Amino acid sequence: MKQKKDKLCWCGSGEPYKKCHWLFDQRLEAYRKDGYVIPTHKMIKNQKDIDGIKAAAVINNGLLDLVENNIKAGMSTEEIDDMCAKFLEEHDAHSADFHYEGYPKRICTAVNDVICHGIPRKDVILKDGDIINVDVTTEYKGYYADASRMFMIGEVSDNARKLVEVTKECLEEAIKIIVPWETRVSDFGKVIERIAHKNGFSVVEEYCGHGVGFKMHEDPYILHYDEHIDRELIVPGMVFTIEPMINEGKKGIRFKPGDTWTSYTVDGKLSAQWEHTIVINYDESVEIVSA
Secondary structure (H helix, E strand, O other): OOOOOOOEOOOOOOOEHHHOOHHHHHHHHHHHHOOOOOOOHHHOOOHHHHHHHHHHHHHHHHHHHHHHHHOOOOOEHHHHHHHHHHHHHHOOOEEOOOOHHHOOOOOEEEEOOEEEOOOOOOOOEOOOOOEEEEEEEEEEOOEEEEEEEEEEOOOOOHHHHHHHHHHHHHHHHHHHOOOOOOOEOOHHHHHHHHHHHHOOOEEOOOOOEEEOOOOOOEEEEEOOOOOOOOOOEOOOOOEEEEOOEEEOOOOOEEEEOOEEEEEEEOOOOOEEEOEEEEEEOOOOOEEEEEO
16 A cells, blocks of 8 residues: 555546545554455545446436336346347446346346346246346446346235345345444345344355446455455445345255356245445445445
8 A cells, every 4th residue: 555645646536645545545554453354445436436436327227217117017028128228228328247258138137036147038028926136237438337126026925025125124224334434344244144034034145245336346245144254344435236135945046057147046936136336435425326
């Protein structure tokens, strides 16, 4: 973290280090000496970058609103993807998922026992009683925002509704504990695991939240269960997702032959997920920018 005070700040703001992040770094160093794991400079965005992420988040939210206003029984998951592709084109934005490591579609759709990364298809038709997660990541002018929502199609079972609601509670309660310069990345999993287990559900351990902004996936990686270790301190300038995936039954995952993307529950029971992009502003406020 050593840098001369008269040089331009490492954050890319164009401001002298002394006027920008010098005091910030002194505070980080004090926490490091006290035994905290502190975030790297790569995890910190400047104000211009935060504004760019928020602009991408506006489009990402609009995309999810579009889905919410149109999703219904009888619709194929590929129709949802096509609708999202048109929306992104109209807003001069792009899907971060499209062609990411070969992924063939613009969004992910997880129906019932699909945990995540479900590929939209013509032959997957939504029906009354289904639950579905729609996960979208928008790139706009070089910045990224990521979020997902659960949708309940028609009349769903009591347990399906409970799973969807408890998963959202896991996310919301995790966000509530954020206090900059106090909360650690590893604290979220403790909250999520406690709520899920209290309600008789399990937490998927193979996937995690993550930093976001310059790319779809960045450090820090945020696990949704109790790691029993202390990880990075949450500080202003950090942007990340929390996205718990909660299973009705066992916590494990499985794949089907020929599809290395779509993960399913091992017992065929339901799974749910909610995801928000969260910004820790420089005034130390916590802001959900995409949800």
